[in-house]
Amino acid sequence: MTTRRLTEAIEATKEEDYLRALTLFVEVYGADDAPTRLNAKAARGLSYFGLCVALVQKKYKDAIDLCKRAIELEFYNAEHYINLMKVYVAAGHRKKALETIEAGLKLHPEDDVLLHARRSLGVRARPAVPFLGRGNPINVSLGQARHAKKVAEREGKKSR
Helix, strand or coil, X not given: CHHHHHHHHHHHHHCXXXXXXXXXXXXXXXXXXXXXXXXXXXXXXXXXXXXXHHHHHCCHHHHHHHXXXXXXXXXXXXHHHHHHHHHHHHXXXXXXXXXXXXXXXHXXXXXXXXXXXXXXHCCCCCCCCCCCCCCCHHHHHHXXXXXXXXXXXXXXXXXX
């Protein structure tokens, strides 16, 4: 019963039905017959449970703890790094998300999903005035102008 529910919750998360998945995870992990031995399926469940907690309940610290626990149990599973990255992105911690993907890539340098996730995070442009901090109002204004120009150029190319 528990294993089937856990599989169903993981699939719901993959289908981006986060509320349904969260409900199923709460049933599994809150039940009397909740997985006590943390096998591979349970570790995978913790990772996806953490993602749902972050995206639905916005409890980022709890979500990060769940995802990190899954990584402790199965450091070799690339899915856990992806889920933790998504939690960090949702929490607004882009730098930590990048560090997480880099850690996953050290273990799995050829993993297509991790490589795609790394590309999706992108690369930040250098500050317009390098000797000033990123948060300096001059850099913020120039950076916004540079971004607006790039967007306008892209839109111009699409309309041709």
